[in-house]
Amino acid sequence: MTNSFADYLNTDLFFVIGSNPTEAHPMAGAKIMSSLLNGTKLIVADPRRIELAEKADIWLQHRPGTDIPLLNGLMHIIIKEGLHDKKFIEERTEGFEDLKATVETYTPKRVSEMTGVPEKLLYDAARLYATTAKAMLCYTLGITEHICGVDNVMSTANIAMLTGHLGKEGCGVNPQRGQNNVQGACDMGALPGDYPGYQKVANAEAQAKFEKAWGVKLSGKPGLTIPDMMDAAVEGTLKAMFVLGEDPVLTDPDANHIKKAFNKMDFVVVQELFMSETAKLADVILPGASFAEKDGTFTSSERRVQRVRKAIEPIGDTRPDWWIICEISKRMGYPMEYAHPEQIFNEIASLTPSYGGINYERIEYTGLQWPCPTADHPGTPVLHTKSFARGKGLFKGIEHTPPAEMPDEEYPYLLSTGRILYHYNVTTRYSSALDAHRPEEMAMIHPADAATLGVCTGDTVQVTSRRGSVQTKVNVTDKVLTGMIWMSFHYKETPTNELTVNAFDPVSKTGEYKVAAVRIEKAAQV
Amino acid sequence: MPTVTLTVDGKQVSVPKGTTVLEAAWKAGAFVPTLCHDPELTKPGACRICVVEVKGARNLVASCVTDAVEGMVVETATPAVVEARKTILELLLDNHPEDCLTCHQAGDCKLQDYAYFYNVKPGAFGGEAHKYDLEDDNLFIVRNMNKCILCGKCLRACEEKQGRAVIDFAYRGFKTKVTTAMDKPLADSVCVSCGSCVAICPTGALTEKAMLGKARKWEIEKVRTTCPFCGVGCNFDLNVHQGKVLGVTSNAASPTNGRDMCVKGRFGVDYVHNPNRLTTPLIKKNGQFVESSWEEALDLVASKLGEIKGKYGSDSIAALSSARCTNEDNFVMQKFMRAGIGTNNVDHCART
Numbered sequence: 045m046t047n048s049f050a051d052y053l054n055t056d057l058f059f060v061i062g063s064n065p066t067e068a069h070p071m072a073g074a075k076i077m078s079s080l081l082n083g084t085k086l087i088v089a090d091p092r093r094i095e096l097a098e099k100a101d102i103w104l105q106h107r108p109g110t111d112i113p114l115l116n117g118l119m120h121i122i123i124k125e126g127l128h129d130k131k132f133i134e135e136r137t138e139g140f141e142d143l144k145a146t147v148e149t150y151t152p153k154r155v156s157e158m159t160g161v162p163e164k165l166l167y168d169a170a171r172l173y174a175t176t177a178k179a180m181l182c183y184t185l186g187i188t189e190h191i192c193g194v195d196n197v198m199s200t201a202n203i204a205m206l207t208g209h210l211g212k213e214g215c216g217v218n219p220q221r222g223q224n225n226v227q228g229a230c231d232m233g234a235l236p237g238d239y240p241g242y243q244k245v246a247n248a249e250a251q252a253k254f255e256k257a258w259g260v261k262l263s264g265k266p267g268l269t270i271p272d273m274m275d276a277a278v279e280g281t282l283k284a285m286f287v288l289g290e291d292p293v294l295t296d297p298d299a300n301h302i303k304k305a306f307n308k309m310d311f312v313v314v315q316e317l318f319m320s321e322t323a324k325l326a327d328v329i330l331p332g333a334s335f336a337e338k339d340g341t342f343t344s345s346e347r348r349v350q351r352v353r354k355a356i357e358p359i360g361d362t363r364p365d366w367w368i369i370c371e372i373s374k375r376m377g378y379p380m381e382y383a384h385p386e387q388i389f390n391e392i393a394s395l396t397p398s399y400g401g402i403n404y405e406r407i408e409y410t411g412l413q414w415p416c417p418t419a420d421h422p423g424t425p426v427l428h429t430k431s432f433a434r435g436k437g438l439f440k441g442i443e444h445t446p447p448a449e450m451p452d453e454e455y456p457y458l459l460s461t462g463r464i465l466y467h468y469n470v471t472t473r474y475s476s477a478l479d480a481h482r483p484e485e486m487a488m489i490h491p492a493d494a495a496t497l498g499v500c501t502g503d504t505v506q507v508t509s510r511r512g513s514v515q516t517k518v519n520v521t522d523k524v525l526t527g528m529i530w531m532s533f534h535y536k537e538t539p540t541n542e543l544t545v546n547a548f549d550p551v552s553k554t555g556e557y558k559v560a561a562v563r564i565e566k567a568a569q570v
Numbered sequence: 571m572p573t574v575t576l577t578v579d580g581k582q583v584s585v586p587k588g589t590t591v592l593e594a595a596w597k598a599g600a601f602v603p604t605l606c607h608d609p610e611l612t613k614p615g616a617c618r619i620c621v622v623e624v625k626g627a628r629n630l631v632a633s634c635v636t637d638a639v640e641g642m643v644v645e646t647a648t649p650a651v652v653e654a655r656k657t658i659l660e661l662l663l664d665n666h667p668e669d670c671l672t673c674h675q676a677g678d679c680k681l682q683d684y685a686y687f688y689n690v691k692p693g694a695f696g697g698e699a700h701k702y703d704l705e706d707d708n709l710f711i712v713r714n715m716n717k718c719i720l721c722g723k724c725l726r727a728c729e730e731k732q733g734r735a736v737i738d739f740a741y742r743g744f745k746t747k748v749t750t751a752m753d754k755p756l757a758d759s760v761c762v763s764c765g766s767c768v769a770i771c772p773t774g775a776l777t778e779k780a781m782l783g784k785a786r787k788w789e790i791e792k793v794r795t796t797c798p799f800c801g802v803g804c805n806f807d808l809n810v811h812q813g814k815v816l817g818v819t820s821n822a823a824s825p826t827n828g829r830d831m832c833v834k835g836r837f838g839v840d841y842v843h844n845p846n847r848l849t850t851p852l853i854k855k856n857g858q859f860v861e862s863s864w865e866e867a868l869d870l871v872a873s874k875l876g877e878i879k880g881k882y883g884s885d886s887i888a889a890l891s892s893a894r895c896t897n898e899d900n901f902v903m904q905k906f907m908r909a910g911i912g913t914n915n916v917d918h919c920a921r922t
Contacts, residue, residue, distance in 0.1 A: 070833070071827045072802050078732065080733060220802065224800065224894060226893035229892065229900045231897070234916055240901060262912075268915045276888075285890065286889040289899075290918065310874075319846065328867055329853075330868075335842075336815050342803065350796045351794070353808075354793075355808040356815055360850060362848070364899070365902075376876055378909055385896065385898040411803075471841055475840050
């Protein structure tokens, strides 16, 4: 996030696209919901009538996979009407002409046809976003989980720069991050091309720095991303995998491909809290301690590094994850000696410039937002106030990329996926009250489709894609478009990701969870 | 910012213009009780327990809704003030169950504290008392409306902090009650069980179902931590008793969420004690998982990974690190892969 959650209360307008914060990021959602009471405006772009869409001043119900045409269309109107921030563009950006030329062809008429959004709403939204002084754009996985995810993200940056809604309070481009520590895992270099702090493994200088710190020769060759790992495992070149606290069999797209990968490998270690679907395929399972049983830090969406504190002793014979990994490393001839996570954190700070000024003492009470390079630096609530990472912000004209797989005669429905309020990925299934409250998948389908299929709420259907087939109960609701089915991925009894498409953004390698073609049939009553 | 100077219990205090008499009194170190007042919510001035004497004023004034002005002379504990507060407490207590002995909230209850402080006992008025049924239809929250003092903080938190307004006052006079629309059970309403109402309730009217009867308030150790679910980064207190996490309560000092949370953070961390937790290393032998010691499991992992590395090279091994684990865990994992194994094949679900 370029800005902070506290800043949600300082904006005059939210533009929420591809994000369902009242369910997936409830406390961000609550800030938006409560702001509306004070007159803050809201534009929502989402194919589903999510809760915020019902509260919105303007709801753009665009078809799944048409984010780029939608944003280009809004920018077309903004430029045509001269509502762009000429001063900001002049001083802070480059490449405006490139953007202008691209969006020129995205006329309201054409965009309306591509997205299904009425032209009037396009005008209303463009004008409102461009003319509101403090306008904050929020997005989540509805933007990134497409084969054009990176282009989608760049489009959000384009429209924010075009209107000067960056580098200021109450503005910005704010991706609310999915997991508690997905920001931190990235920051820590749990990425194949990056050391901690996004220092590139292919950069000789960075390599030398870490070789010196860690006392060994390091590989300068970027590693494999998860989809490439899975492909390499199926091909037989990747022989072993160590899985820490993830359940790719349930959560990665095209689950049958993932299962094939795990079955093919010679050796699989899974370090987990529970017997996950992935753990079942392991050769060795190492029981880790939960967040309540260990010390450490998480880094939130707003780049805030905060303490996690040990409240109870590890359950049973479980051990903290870092301890387990260190023990294995020691046995493999590379001892890593830490008496306490704080020592690990101090090493992180010594090697990661953006964490350089952070230590446990400083984050005892409120955490610190990186970049925080020195011990006297107060942290950074708003990014890019004076310049962007590369200096000037670069506009990039971006053309539409349709989803990898669209409905056809054989698979006539469009499947889109996401989270529900009462579950968080897979762990909450182990919470007795949450699971009792929402024990099973309730796929959303439109009443017109339900009539065609002859099903009512609570009936079971068989959903089939080119990759797999699952059963689910349905919830008949006009919150989704006709021709669409929406499912979560929380339930191992309905493993939705057996259906999703094995197609990825070429740069980020993020899977296209948001669009797949499926067939739906009423299931035989059991 | 312009300031005003006033006198509270004979002590001069300067506060920014717009400060209430209540806040000024607190700043001066005076004890002024409150029930309906909350610094983060709108001020209804309803309960009147915060009344003080202001020189020249016709009546006792509710300090929470009165602005401090220049030269004001305030007394917070005159006999009239104390009598008014005691009368309010007597009225509340006579319509309140006398079960502090077994009440979950005992020890963390404003009504109990003030009754103790002012030595007020039930029975001053007698009269009718409510006999509502216990509402435990919701899976997460128990409502005992007999203990409700109608301060309205719950409904203001619901509306002003969560933006929902699921509950409000219904009926009139003595029959006034905080209800959902049409006085339906909470479970049948649009309530999303965030528990902000529970967090702010000054009495035992609203409680966390999972913690009821598990420990007295003063036996609970609170350990502040960061939520393990989504990426918003809410803080809260784990409530620990006898080595077990009983549940979660708010910590007002949390930078992103204050006292507010969602249903998952507030009511979902019981997964920690789920009986299905893996508690010992397991090694698959002949297709079946067999319990093993740490020594055996760690030795096996190290030797197998070493063997594969020797045979096929470092890049034949990969790791999935975890967006659920701590920074320290992730740092150690990538360091192990890079420096220990010798490959950059480390990734996590940021992209998937």
